[in-house]
Amino acid sequence: MKAKVYVTLKKGVLDPQGKAVQSGLVHLGFKGIKDVRVGKLIEIELEGLSLEEAQRSLKDMCESLLANTVIEDYHFEIGDAPEKVTERCILSEGKVIA
Amino acid sequence: MFGVVVFPGSNCDHDCYHVLKHVLGQPTHFIWHQEESIDPSFKVIVLPGGFSYGDYLRTGAIARFSPVMKAVARFAQNGGIVIGICNGFQILLEARLLPGAMLRNRGLRFICRDVYLRVENTDTVFTNQCASKRVLKIPIAHGEGNYFAPPHVIKELKDNNQIVFRYSGPDGTLDDYNPNGSVENIAGIINKEGNILGMMPHPERASEEILGNTDGLYIFKSLIKAIELHSNTGAVRSVAR
Numbered sequence: 001m002k003a004k005v006y007v008t009l010k011k012g013v014l015d016p017q018g019k020a021v022q023s024g025l026v027h028l029g030f031k032g033i034k035d036v037r038v039g040k041l042i043e044i045e046l047e048g049l050s051l052e053e054a055q056r057s058l059k060d061m062c063e064s065l066l067a068n069t070v071i072e073d074y075h076f077e078i079g080d081a082p083e084k085v086t087e088r089c090i091l092s093e094g095k096v097i098a
Numbered sequence: 099m100f101g102v103v104v105f106p107g108s109n110c111d112h113d114c115y116h117v118l119k120h121v122l123g124q125p126t127h128f129i130w131h132q133e134e135s136i137d138p139s140f141k142v143i144v145l146p147g148g149f150s151y152g153d154y155l156r157t158g159a160i161a162r163f164s165p166v167m168k169a170v171a172r173f174a175q176n177g178g179i180v181i182g183i184c185n186g187f188q189i190l191l192e193a194r195l196l197p198g199a200m201l202r203n204r205g206l207r208f209i210c211r212d213v214y215l216r217v218e219n220t221d222t223v224f225t226n227q228c229a230s231k232r233v234l235k236i237p238i239a240h241g242e243g244n245y246f247a248p249p250h251v252i253k254e255l256k257d258n259n260q261i262v263f264r265y266s267g268p269d270g271t272l273d274d275y276n277p278n279g280s281v282e283n284i285a286g287i288i289n290k291e292g293n294i295l296g297m298m299p300h301p302e303r304a305s306e307e308i309l310g311n312t313d314g315l316y317i318f319k320s321l322i323k324a325i326e327l328h329s330n331t332g333a334v335r336s337v338a339r
Contacts, residue, residue, distance in 0.1 A: 013246060016202045068156055070199040071246055
């Protein structure tokens, strides 16, 4: 079972890296860029866990290490193959959104 | 007795050790990151600067899980004095021993230069010798020193007088002297109890005449004074007020 964990800076937290990438894109001549935010994608292979156990475990991983919830939000996807996502779980500030 | 924790990737550990032991003549020992307990004879634990665990994931994020950090947390709970410098500050934040988090510097660049710090609270075990000198010149060297905390935390820090150092000009003015974008020009904070300090500037790099700057000694001498007082009166904590 594969999981993808996305970690992004919270809305309202300044993203200097995103700003630098944005200005780079603008300098390259790309038009219509309103905002750029840079985040992290962490891929984790899991085994021997039920979907529910995996969800719980991933949430713990995010809360304890993968994200710093003072400044970052996270969400994760669990699926056997990237194109065949069996479950999608979005968490933000501890609340399940979808 | 001073203890300097050594993480894989610490690179200011020897500087701290040198200043404490050879410049100030204090009994000082290194503490390896795999240690699971801290001897009670230690009075002050230093978490030095560097790039612990390569700064992977986030600065300080992995070091926080070193066995020694559990011991450091217990040491602090029992009133022991902990000072985190630069990467040490980042580790204290990740360990939630201090509130807030570090973002990339506003300008994205690693900044290595002298800055001025206004000492905002001289009633701490880390700054009791600063009453006569309220603006210190101490170098910073970091890429992630842009202190952030949500507004309610900042309010709490202010209400409890936990902001110990602010980036300033040589005369102590704050405007236009924020090198990295830190909220409120914050360069160093203490916990509510007043026994844990995190600071981004490096006092150990400004503690010898031959290096042209001894302002860092005000901090180390404050700690030595605090230990002396402790051994005389048993009162280790100078509570943040």
